[in-house]
Amino acid sequence: MKRVFLKGIKGGTGSTSVAANLACAFRKSNEDILLIDLDPKSDVGLHLGLPWQHNSGWSNFPNFESAIEEFFTDNDGVIFLPYGSNSLGIKRLQETIAGVSNLKTSQSAWVIFDCPNYIDLNDFSFTEQDIVLEVINCDAICHSLVYKRLVSLNQATKDWQHYFLVNKYNSASELESDLLQVWQSETPLLAPIHINKDEVIKESTAFKNVAVNCAPYSVAYDDFETLAGWLVSKASKND
Amino acid sequence: MHNIYKDQSNILTQYDIECLLNRFGGKDQSYIEIVDVQKNQQIFAKYPLLKEISHAKSISTLKNK
Numbered sequence: 409m410k411r412v413f414l415k416g417i418k419g420g421t422g423s424t425s426v427a428a429n430l431a432c433a434f435r436k437s438n439e440d441i442l443l444i445d446l447d448p449k450s451d452v453g454l455h456l457g458l459p460w461q462h463n464s465g466w467s468n469f470p471n472f473e474s475a476i477e478e479f480f481t482d483n484d485g486v487i488f489l490p491y492g493s494n495s496l497g498i499k500r501l502q503e504t505i506a507g508v509s510n511l512k513t514s515q516s517a518w519v520i521f522d523c524p525n526y527i528d529l530n531d532f533s534f535t536e537q538d539i540v541l542e543v544i545n546c547d548a549i550c551h552s553l554v555y556k557r558l559v560s561l562n563q564a565t566k567d568w569q570h571y572f573l574v575n576k577y578n579s580a581s582e583l584e585s586d587l588l589q590v591w592q593s594e595t596p597l598l599a600p601i602h603i604n605k606d607e608v609i610k611e612s613t614a615f616k617n618v619a620v621n622c623a624p625y626s627v628a629y630d631d632f633e634t635l636a637g638w639l640v641s642k643a644s645k646n647d
Numbered sequence: 648m649h650n651i652y653k654d655q656s657n658i659l660t661q662y663d664i665e666c667l668l669n670r671f672g673g674k675d676q677s678y679i680e681i682v683d684v685q686k687n688q689q690i691f692a693k694y695p696l697l698k699e700i701s702h703a704k705s706i707s708t709l710k711n712k
Binding site for chain 1: 682683686687690691693694696697700704707
């Protein structure tokens with residue numbers, strides 16, 4: 409099982425959209441994929457066709473084992489687990505991650521965890537094979553947060569593979585292209601690919617779907633395919 | 648006759664890269680990273696917050712040395 413943890417460096421970076429679209433890109437390449445919602449916003453299901461009124465998930469059950477019936481499969485075959493409506497502490501998040509990791513799946517299966525932006529990565533036990541993608545936008549606040557994060561990562565005993573992933577990149581913006589130029593040349597741990605801003609992402613969510621099903625030839629979907637390919641190459645290096 | 652051919656392109660050719668590798672690379676290095684430091688400094692100068700962060704970063708780098 410290959411584990412990818414997606415979290416925004418701050419709120420609103422679009423990490424849930426990235427998680428849902430990335431899961432679908434993996435599925436289109438015939439990879440087995442599990443998408444686990446660890447964010448109390450509980451909106452992963454909205455990207456994958458779950459009814460808006462469905463508000464239960466793993467957090468509504470006393471433990472992970474009893475929440476197995478809350479797994480759903482979307483039309484593309486992405487298996488996902490909604491968060492639900494209870495606000496839970498860090499211990500239950502840790503238990504759910506452990507529970508998912510102990511599921512009997514094929515070794516080549518991918519698990520994407522959509523994490524809330526406020527979690528402290530040091531509270532979780534990651535392995536060297538785990539990939540953490542911290543989603544950032546090309547703005548000055550993210551620039552500040554990236555440098556603060558780099559300092560904390562340098563001080564921590566980091567086991568996992570950490571990367572910053574630029575999302576919603578608008579190449580027409582002077583500030584964004586300036587920031588990307590600086591990051592690409594000076595910032596360690598920046599993923600070599602970025603997700604371009606594309607109206608399709610917002611539209612596809614309004615249609616309760618992901619970019620590939622609404623606009624299979626969109627720039628955004630191309631980016632997610634490239635991201636999935638890059639993750640596969642990272643994982644094969646681990647093997 | 649000198650300067651018959653002058654490369655005006657911004658794109659580095661394989662020959663350019665090999666020349667740079669010979670000049671700056673070591674025996675074990677198979678790649679070099681080219682950073683437009685001047686352009687980055689111009690960007691920092693343009694935005695006060697970026698300038699402040701860059702300044703703080705260079706001070707902490709000096710302290711760590």
